[in-house]
Amino acid sequence: MTTREREITAPVDLCLPGGRLDPGAVGWTRRPLHRANLRGWGRRKRWEYWGVVTPRHIVGLVASSLDYAGVYGLYVLDRDTGEEITKDVTVPLARGAVFPERSGAGTAAVSGGGLEIRVDQDPGGATIRATAPGVEVDLRAASPEGHESLGVVVPWGPNRFQYTVKDVGRPVRGRLRLPSGEYAVGEADSFAVLDHGRGKWPYAVTWNWAAGSGPGRAVQLGGRWTDGTGSTENALFLDGRLHKIGDELLWSYDRTDWKRPWRITGPRVEVEFHPFHVREARTELGVVGSETHQCFGHFSGRARADDGAWVDLDGLTGWAEEARNRW
Numbered sequence: 001m002t003t004r005e006r007e008i009t010a011p012v013d014l015c016l017p018g019g020r021l022d023p024g025a026v027g028w029t030r031r032p033l034h035r036a037n038l039r040g041w042g043r044r045k046r047w048e049y050w051g052v053v054t055p056r057h058i059v060g061l062v063a064s065s066l067d068y069a070g071v072y073g074l075y076v077l078d079r080d081t082g083e084e085i086t087k088d089v090t091v092p093l094a095r096g097a098v099f100p101e102r103s104g105a106g107t108a109a110v111s112g113g114g115l116e117i118r119v120d121q122d123p124g125g126a127t128i129r130a131t132a133p134g135v136e137v138d139l140r141a142a143s144p145e146g147h148e149s150l151g152v153v154v155p156w157g158p159n160r161f162q163y164t165v166k167d168v169g170r171p172v173r174g175r176l177r178l179p180s181g182e183y184a185v186g187e188a189d190s191f192a193v194l195d196h197g198r199g200k201w202p203y204a205v206t207w208n209w210a211a212g213s214g215p216g217r218a219v220q221l222g223g224r225w226t227d228g229t230g231s232t233e234n235a236l237f238l239d240g241r242l243h244k245i246g247d248e249l250l251w252s253y254d255r256t257d258w259k260r261p262w263r264i265t266g267p268r269v270e271v272e273f274h275p276f277h278v279r280e281a282r283t284e285l286g287v288v289g290s291e292t293h294q295c296f297g298h299f300s301g302r303a304r305a306d307d308g309a310w311v312d313l314d315g316l317t318g319w320a321e322e323a324r325n326r327w
Contacts, residue, residue, distance in 0.1 A: 002267065003230050003246045005152075013037050014153065014163050014198065021153075021161040026231070029151035030242050032103035034163050036198035041067050043203070045162075045327070046099040048108045048119055049195040050128055052139065052172055053213060053317050054185050056080060058277075058296055059137060059176065061130050063097070063110040063117045066327055069285065070094030072110045072117060074132050076178060077277060077296065085178065087132040089113035090285065103151070103165040103196040104143070125170070126194070139174035139185060141192035143167075148242040149194075150235045154226050162199030162225075168211050169218030169237050170194070191218070193318070206324045208251045210264060210273060212299040212316030219303060219313055221264050221271070223251050234269065236303045236311060243306045245269060255322070258293050262320050268304035271313060273297055273320045287326065294321040 006027035012034055016022045019039030038044050047064035060075035070091035077084055091097070091112040100106030100121070109118040117130045123143070130137040149167035156162075172192040176183045191213035207225035212218060222233035227248055234245035247266040254260040262273040275295035283290045299316040 001248045003232050003248070005231060005244070005246050007244075008033055011035065014161075015039060020158040021155055025163070026153045026155050028153075028231070028244060030148040032105075032149065032151055032165055032196075034103075034151060034153065035101050036163055037101060038198060038200070040200070043067070043160075043200050043327070045197060045199055045201050047195070047197045048099070049197075050119070050141070051193040051195075051211070051319065052141075052185070052190065053193075054183075054190040056183060057176060058319075060294075061117055061128065061137065063099075063108055063119070065094035065097050065099060066288070068093060069288070070097045070110055070112065071283065072112060072115055074115055074117070074130055074135065074137070075279065076135065076176070077279070078180065079277070082277065083180075084279070085135060087115050087135070088281075088283075089115045090283075103167075103194075128174075128192075134179045136177040137174075139172050139192070141170045141172045141194070142187070143170060144240060147240040148237070150220055150233060150242055150244070152231050152233045154199075154229050154231045154233075156202060156229060160200050160202050162197060162201065164199075164233060165194065165196040166211070166220045166222075166233060166235070167194040167196070168220045168235075169213040169240070189215075191317075201327065204326050206322070208320070208322055210262075210271075210318065210320035212273075212313065212318035214316040217311065217313065217316060219271070219299065219316060221249060221269065223249050223264075234266075236305060238305060238311065245303070253320075253322075258295050262295070264320075269301075271299060271301040271303065273299055275320070290323065290325045290327070292321060292323040294319050
């Protein structure tokens, strides 16, 4: 199905004064324009996820508040050895967590259980710092002039909705200090991806997400959680410019063998994803739980730009995932 989505070009509040979704906020943007003025308590979700791909490592940082709990995480994969470092923390009521109302501005900061994550955002980019026993992350993800991101509001209804910003292919530099040594991260061949989320979710949701980056090209693909809402989170990025893809996509993969190639297809997307590593993560907190299979790998295939030209995606590096949540 092809959607008919509206591009938003002026600042807008996500919610009406009473906390319901503002119908005028439904649409997509090329830069963050929504203020996430969430109200109420219970199923409000706030998160900042940063994924970083370097020639040697993949880093994942998550700072999230589910109202009744803060769920924070640090993940590092050594692509050469396959060694993983994982630090996951749950903090009751997300005590002390700070999340800005706008993407790209202000500070997000969480801490607990020996893990600290802090992201300071300004017009030129984001400074990303995290510490855990034996690990230190100190990175700068630039936001070059003219760089565009995909912002989308997904409406399940007036009381259930999500605002997401997927900012893909940002050049990143800095350093990683790990038990195996200290590693420099250089902008020429390292990329950062931001998933900024604010919303009020249904209890049970499953989603697919894929993001791949490389010099001058990046791709952002999503599915399942947006189906039937009239919104999609699919885009091609060329030299930082967003080409919005308003089609619901077909995802095909083997849940019994996550390393088999994935296929993601639609009228403007013909993509294969080839995993080289699978990360499995599970959380069980009584009635709340999650199960995620995040596969890291390389993309092949193509996507169609706004002018109708097909763009080769061979060699982009990133991930494809399935996440199932009860929250």
